[in-house]
Amino acid sequence: MDPAAERLALGLAELERRDLRRARRVVESPQGSRVRVNGRVLVNFSSNDYLGLASDPRLADAAQSAIEEYGVGAGASALVSGHLRIHERAEERFAWFCGLPRALLFGSGYLANLGILAALADRDAHIFSDSLNHACLIDGARLSRAQVTVYPHADVDALAEGLAASKAPVRIVATDAVFSMDGDIAPVPQLLELCERHDAWLVIDDAHGVGVLGAGGRGTLEHFGVRSPRIVYMATLGKALGGYGAFVAGEARVVEWLMQRARTYIYSTALPPMAAAVAMRALELLDEDPSLLANLHRRIGELRSALVRGGFRGTHTQTAIQPAILGPAARAVEVSTRLAERGMLVPAIRPPTVPEGTSRLRISLCGAHRPEEIEALAQALHEHLAA
Numbered sequence: 001m002d003p004a005a006e007r008l009a010l011g012l013a014e015l016e017r018r019d020l021r022r023a024r025r026v027v028e029s030p031q032g033s034r035v036r037v038n039g040r041v042l043v044n045f046s047s048n049d050y051l052g053l054a055s056d057p058r059l060a061d062a063a064q065s066a067i068e069e070y071g072v073g074a075g076a077s078a079l080v081s082g083h084l085r086i087h088e089r090a091e092e093r094f095a096w097f098c099g100l101p102r103a104l105l106f107g108s109g110y111l112a113n114l115g116i117l118a119a120l121a122d123r124d125a126h127i128f129s130d131s132l133n134h135a136c137l138i139d140g141a142r143l144s145r146a147q148v149t150v151y152p153h154a155d156v157d158a159l160a161e162g163l164a165a166s167k168a169p170v171r172i173v174a175t176d177a178v179f180s181m182d183g184d185i186a187p188v189p190q191l192l193e194l195c196e197r198h199d200a201w202l203v204i205d206d207a208h209g210v211g212v213l214g215a216g217g218r219g220t221l222e223h224f225g226v227r228s229p230r231i232v233y234m235a236t237l238g239k240a241l242g243g244y245g246a247f248v249a250g251e252a253r254v255v256e257w258l259m260q261r262a263r264t265y266i267y268s269t270a271l272p273p274m275a276a277a278v279a280m281r282a283l284e285l286l287d288e289d290p291s292l293l294a295n296l297h298r299r300i301g302e303l304r305s306a307l308v309r310g311g312f313r314g315t316h317t318q319t320a321i322q323p324a325i326l327g328p329a330a331r332a333v334e335v336s337t338r339l340a341e342r343g344m345l346v347p348a349i350r351p352p353t354v355p356e357g358t359s360r361l362r363i364s365l366c367g368a369h370r371p372e373e374i375e376a377l378a379q380a381l382h383e384h385l386a387a
């Protein structure tokens, strides 16, 4: 083997040795509360399809109509000729949906966060980032070349000290709204208050809050009842909303700046028109069919009370993400394998996705789960975690 390939082989062997080498499951059915893997149907506690919309025929119809009207591809980036009428309409709908003046569509949440941070911050800026933020906020901060301070998870006092000491002309606080591996909710009102006091932007990533939190499923801003010209709000379309893509919303001038300067917006092909149509239909369904959201919150309540009844101690969150932290990667993999044998797909999440020593099961709930499936999961967790 030549030295370049040898290096990769060693790297892969090292991942293997540390129980960190990943393999993909091939899913043989649509995404949903049950999926077929290797010919076996498993109850799926591993997807971000929290409302069961990914395979909802009403969204498939919306995609088909959009294909008939607009074809399958946007064909160019938005600033060249890829911004179709359906994208324009979707942006208006998103702005209205989250109660902010203007919205901009991005190819994905990952692209949106890279674009936001690199466009708002330059070398002279100072970004304050929660220690449990998603990889794309971390990468966006790096890409901007700004000074970055990672503050301890949700620690408002530490953040206040950092902001007070910062002399940078541009300050940005960046946070997941719902933390993707823990399911807890960021203290948004307190963060906003600090941003107002210190003239900072508040960049909020609501990938796991949109379609889940708030009485109408409008996300973390609705949950807390906050709006502010300082908020730069990012929500993804590929999780609870069932499709693909993302939007950023905020004050008209911020959104205009992103349109002019966010490189991941400017230099990337606009979303397929059907993705815009699917997302708009998903927003309508949240209003038309309140059972979507109500069922999810019922399932969350059932799992929480079953875990409490079983004496299981862990963090019980208000969101669709319920972690069971086990520590060593091998232990998380072991329990996940046992659950799969019992017909339940619950992923083991290991470093580098979570900090060393905090490998866990990440249980994600879906409104389409049945109450007895939740009960069976709680029972199995109780047996395997007590052992």
Ligand SMILES: *Cc1c(COP(=O)(O)O)cnc(C)c1O
Pocket (backbone or CB within 6 Å): 108, 109, 110, 111, 134, 136, 176, 180, 205, 207, 208, 236, 237, 238, 245, 246
């Ligand atoms: C999934 C996720 C993203 C990325 O969104 P995509 O649209 O999948 O690229 C961003 N932030 C958080 C917190 C996420 O969980």
